[in-house]
Each structure stands twice: as structure tokens, then as C-alpha cells.
Amino acid sequence: xxRTTRAQEDVVTQWGEVVxxxxxxxxxxxxxxxxxxxxxVRQWEVLVRLDQNETGTLSTGELGTLLSYPxxxxxxxxxxxxxxxxxxxxxxxxxxxxxxxxxxxTGRDALQRGLAVHRRGLDxxxxxxxxxxxxxxxxxxxxxxxxxxxx
Amino acid sequence: xxRTTRAQEDVVTQWGEVVxxxxxxxxxxxxxxxxxxxxxVRQWEVLVRLDQNETGTLSTGELGTLLSYPxxxxxxxxxxxxxxxxxxxxxxxxxxxxxxxxxxxTGRDALQRGLAVHRRGLDxxxxxxxxxxxxxxxxxxxxxxxxxxxx
Numbered sequence: 001x002x003r004t005t006r007a008q009e010d011v012v013t014q015w016g017e018v019v020x021x022x023x024x025x026x027x028x029x030x031x032x033x034x035x036x037x038x039x040x041v042r043q044w045e046v047l048v049r050l051d052q053n054e055t056g057t058l059s060t061g062e063l064g065t066l067l068s069y070p071x072x073x074x075x076x077x078x079x080x081x082x083x084x085x086x087x088x089x090x091x092x093x094x095x096x097x098x099x100x101x102x103x104x105x106t107g108r109d110a111l112q113r114g115l116a117v118h119r120r121g122l123d124x125x126x127x128x129x130x131x132x133x134x135x136x137x138x139x140x141x142x143x144x145x146x147x148x149x150x151x
Numbered sequence: 152x153x154r155t156t157r158a159q160e161d162v163v164t165q166w167g168e169v170v171x172x173x174x175x176x177x178x179x180x181x182x183x184x185x186x187x188x189x190x191x192v193r194q195w196e197v198l199v200r201l202d203q204n205e206t207g208t209l210s211t212g213e214l215g216t217l218l219s220y221p222x223x224x225x226x227x228x229x230x231x232x233x234x235x236x237x238x239x240x241x242x243x244x245x246x247x248x249x250x251x252x253x254x255x256x257t258g259r260d261a262l263q264r265g266l267a268v269h270r271r272g273l274d275x276x277x278x279x280x281x282x283x284x285x286x287x288x289x290x291x292x293x294x295x296x297x298x299x300x301x302x
Contacts, residue, residue, distance in 0.1 A: 011273050011283075012266065014290035015180075021293025022173055024300055027219070029166075068178070115163065122162050129299035130292060132162075138292060139165035141281055142172025148280035149175055 029121045036117040037110045043081050047111040050087070050103050057102045059092065086110060180272040187268040188261045194232050198262040201238070201254050208253045210243065237261060 030041040037044065049066050050056055058066070064074040078101055081087045086107035092098035103111065126135055181192040188195065200217050201207055209217070215225040229252055232238045237258035243249035254262065277286055 011278070011286065012270060014286050015269075015273055015277065017290040017297070018173070018286075018293045019177065021295075021297040022169070023219075025296050026170065028300060068174075118166075119163060122166055125300050126166065126296065127162070129296050134292060134295075135162065135165050135169075138289075139168040141285060141289060142169045144172075144285075145176050145277065145280050146168070146172040149179060149276050 025125045028125050029118060032117050032121045033114045037114045039084070039086065039110050039114070042077060043084070043086060044110065044114045046077060046081060046101070047086065047103055047107050047114070050101065051108075051111055057090075057100050060099045060101060063101060081107070176276045179276050180269060183268050183272045184265045188265045190235070190237065190261050190265070193228060194235070194237060195261065195265045197228060197232060197252070198237065198254055198258050198265070201252065202259075202262055208251050211250045211252060214252060232258070 033039075033044055034041050045067065046063060049063060050058055060071070060074045060078060063069075063078075064071055067074070069077070078087065078089060078099075081101075082089055084106075085104055087101050087103055090100045090102065092100050122135075130138070184190075184195055185192050196218065197214060200214060201209055211222070211225045211229060214220075214229075215222055218225070220228070229238065229240060229250075232252075233240055235257075236255055238252050238254055241251045241253065243251050273286075281289070
């Protein structure tokens with residue numbers, strides 16, 4: 001193997017380590033949230049996005065953009081959440097073709113319980129291993145990656 | 152909001168940034184591989200795992216463990232890859248209940264073409280933003296996270 005080839009292999013291996021390490025922690029964190037609140041993590045993420053918005057309400061189109069999901073997937077996800085009583089669907093006042101989504105009291109309760117579990121998990125799985133500085137460093141690298149690769 | 156609560160919120164926000172930044176790059180890398188070789192990235196990952204093994208052959212059980220997939224998902228994935236001519240299934244000599252999976256020439260060709268695209272993507276999306284040192288630092292942090300959270 002030439003030096004160049006080996007250096008390239010190293011890059012692939014390093015990225016493989018990045019994916020494996022983060023996938024493992026991501027899985028632990030999401031398993032904990034699902035086990036604690038009994039809601040699939042994809043649904044919990046919708047509640048997080050709604051809560052992050054100032055009005056507490058987002059259109060299905062806005063949710064799709066934020067979560068990088070196609071429209072059909074968002075529709076199914078919101079349907080399932082309405083069935084569980086986590087969100088309500090309303091029609092936008094400015095355009096009756098736009099569907100708006102808002103958390104119910106049940107949804108806001110699930111969000112808060114999930115956040116408490118998520119914080120404990122971050123302490124246990126991330127900060128205990130890397131320290132608070134380590135997480136800040138990771139977040140900075142991730143922002144750099146995100147900014148360099150905007151769509 | 153008290154200082155403690157704010158520090159906790161920061162941790163959640165930082166982890167959110169980590170997930171978003173890495174998801175974005177992961178999506179770009181896998182989209183490129185899929186577009187170039189015309190094989191879903193989950194199938195390409197199986198080819199990578201087979202190639203990483205010294206014998207080039209793994210049982211479906213070993214693949215399931217490596218990829219953290221349940222048996223039914225591995226069975227479906229291998230079925231689809233056999234249909235595409237990417238892998239062959241054989242029965243283990245030591246135990247006829249064990250199904251072994253080996254890449255075909257077509258599979259090995261798809262693996263190599265995908266690796267070339269993957270390396271270009273890592274240069275473009277990761278190393279251009281963070282430098283080679285940055286990727287090494289990320290891999291080190293990821294190994295630390297993985298080691299601290301072994302199942």
C-alpha cells in the first residue's frame with residue numbers, strides 16, 4: 001500500500017469511528033427517551049421543534065424542512081401524533097391549504113419528561129466521557145461542518 | 152431561568168448542534184455514494200463490513216451485530232443484495248443453520264467505486280472544513296465516547 005493510499009484509508013477509517021461512536025450515544029439517548037415517555041423519538045423531536053418555535057406552532061411544511069423529511073412522511077408522523085393526543089392540527093388563517101401543528105397539554109408534558117431524561121443521558125453518556133469542554137468542542141466542530149455545507 | 156437550568160439547556164442545545172452538523176454531512180456523503188453506484192447506502196455498508204473482515208465472509212448473525220440490526224432486517228437486506236447480484240449466500244460448513252454472506256465480483260466493484268466517492272466526499276465536506284487534524288480529533292472523541300459506552 002502506498003503512503004497516499006494509506007492516508008486515504010485512514011480518513012475513511014476515522015470517519016467510520018466518528019459514525020460508530022456518535023451512533024452508539026445517539027441510540028442510548030433516544031432509547032432512554034422512548035422508554036421513559038413511551039413516545040417514538042421521531043415524534044418527540046417534533047415536540048422539541050414546536051417548542052423551539054416562538055409561537056409553539058409550525059406548518060407541516062416548516063416541520064418537513066426542519067427535520068429533512070418528505071411531505072408524505074411528515075403527514076404520517078403528524079397523523080400518528082394526533083391519534084396519540086400529542087398535537088392538534090389546525091388550518092392556517094392566512095391560507096386554508098396550509099396545515100398548522102400545535103402541541104397539546106399531553107404533548108407538552110411528554111416533551112418536558114423527555115427533556116429531563118435527555119439531560120440525564122447527556123451527563124451520563126457524553127459529559128462523563130468528554131467533559132463539558134469536550135461537548136462544547138464537538139458542538140463547535142459540528143457548527144463549522146454545518147456552516148461549510150449549507151444546502 | 153436559573154443559572155443551573157440555563158447550563159442544562161446549553162447542553163441540550165450543544166448536543167442538538169452536534170446531531171444536526173453530523174447528520175448533514177452524513178446525508179451528503181451517503182447521497183453521493185448512492186448516486187454514484189446506484190446501491191442503497193445500507194447495502195453498501197454491508198459490502199464495507201464484508202471487506203473489513205479478513206476472510207471476506209460473515210454470517211448474517213455477525214452482520215446483524217456489527218450493524219446493530221435485528222435478524223429480520225438483515226435477512227431482508229441480504230435478500231435484496233442477492234437479487235441485485237451484490238452478494239452470495241452459502242451455508243456454513245460447521246453448522247448448516249448458519250447463513251454466510253460473501254460479496255460477488257459485482258459487489259466488490261460497487262464497494263470500490265463507493266469508496267472512491269466516499270473519500271472525495273470526506274475531503275470536500277469534512278477535511279476542507281475542519282482540516283485533517285480536525286477529523287483526527289473528532290475520531291478520537293468518538294472513540295472515547297464509544298469506549299465509555301460499550302454495551
